Amino acid sequence: MSSHRIQFQQTGGPDVLEYVAVDKPMPGAEEVVIENHAIGLNFIDIYFRSGLYPAELPSGLGTEGAGIVVAVGDEVTDFAEGDRVAYAQGPLGAYATHVAMPARSVIALPEAIDFETAAAGMLKGLTVQYLLRQTYAVGEDDTIVFHAAAGGVGSIACQWAKALGAHVIGTVSSPEKADIARKNGAWQLIDYTKESVPERVMDLTHGAGVPVVYDSVGRDTWADSLKCLQKRGLMVSFGNASGPVEGVNLVELNRGGSLFVTRPSLGGYADTRPRFEMMCADLFAVLESGDVQVPIGQRFDLADAGAAQTALAERRTTGSTILLP
Structure with a gap:
């Protein structure tokens, strides 16, 4: 079964991004394959595309999304096919219809939180969690x-x-x-x-x-x-x-x-599975309570990822932006 992803073979502007057909990924022993329903767009994606942050080329792009588990590696015990999940860290490649992710970087998504909210809010919400609750405990x-x-x-x-x-x-x-x-x-x-x-x-x-x-x-x-x-x-x-x-x-x-x-960085705080789970639980609690809502200001087709990044870089966006496969 084929799938599609955004990739880049050299660093540069948005024009280096390509929308290509690829084979559907197979899970490694400790991985799950997720069919993305929504994908998050973040400034860090631009850093990788531009070369500010290094990436092994050719490379996929993106680290955040939400969807359904469609395949499970032999050594994965915490997830099963059909599970609703979200992720915010891991190898580059979230800009895709299907992505293989280490199970340790995936979290079960509560039924009360929809895929678009999760994709728009996981990385940003976890960032806010460590900023306000850990880097400086706002009181x-x-x-x-x-x-x-x-x-x-x-x-x-x-x-x-x-x-x-x-x-x-x-x-x-x-x-x-x-x-x-x-x-x-x-x-x-x-x-x-x-x-x-x-x-x-x-x-x-x-x-x-x-x-x-x-x-x-x-x-x-x-x-x-x-x-x-x-x-x-x-x-x-x-x-x-x-x-x-x-x-x-x-x-x-x-x-x-x-x-x-x-x-600080998210990786410096969510550096163990228990810490990652604690931070997700804190985020999900404020989302489910209604204290925090994730405003989605823009939605782009996955194939238009370059245009989405341009809008973000030029500060023409408000709230979160998501890509839809």
């Missing part, structure tokens, strides 16, 4: 700064932080995106195209600054993010949308008030 009445508040991760973070009793100062690039972030629970919004983010943060916090800044933008916002922090505050740089942060000057951290910096 009631905390005031935090979250860049790209109307994006896929930001939309989830605003809701989850509000459920935890925190006040989110979100940054956005337009009034339309400000409205989206506000509806998702942001306390205050800053349009960084018109306002100084550090000055506005200091105004909102009466000069105190915030204990933590969550920054997925990278190079363009690094310096301003540091200026938003209070003494001994934590700078959480978890993405490179504008390019990687380079030339970090430790003296700046001292001058800013003994600041802390971390560059």
Whole structure:
């Protein structure tokens, strides 16, 4: 039986992506084959396609999706054909109608959570889980700064932080995106195209600054993010949308008030099966309770993955974007 996938044979722009027919994958001993019903689109996919992150060529693309198990390896005991599952980590290749995944990277999907929500929210939701619950444990009445508040991760973070009793100062690039972030629970919004983010943060916090800044933008916002922090505050740089942060000057951290910096990743937190299961349980609980909803702003056909990535890179998307096989 044939299937299709997106692949690239050289790094570059969206034009290097090819939609090709391939043989349906067979499971290894510790793998399951999943028929994808929905696939997540994430900025990290662009990093692999562009060459910022290395990939063995030719390569598939994508790490997140949800669907039905259609084949099981000989040594897999936790899953069976017909199971509803989701995944957010693993070998590249989620941009496909069928994908073979290590069973250790797959989680059973509760009936209350549909495939599109899972595909749109697994990687982003687990990212928010470690950001708000582990990297810095956000508590009631905390005031935090979250860049790209109307994006896929930001939309989830605003809701989850509000459920935890925190006040989110979100940054956005337009009034339309400000409205989206506000509806998702942001306390205050800053349009960084018109306002100084550090000055506005200091105004909102009466000069105190915030204990933590969550920054997925990278190079363009690094310096301003540091200026938003209070003494001994934590700078959480978890993405490179504008390019990687380079030339970090430790003296700046001292001058800013003994600041802390971390560059976390999902792989650094969900690094064991028990931790992965704990994080998924936390995410599924807030989804099932209704405290967090995953807004899907765009849906593209799998064959149009290049156009979807272009829209994401040009910041023309809101919420999450999914690909449909």
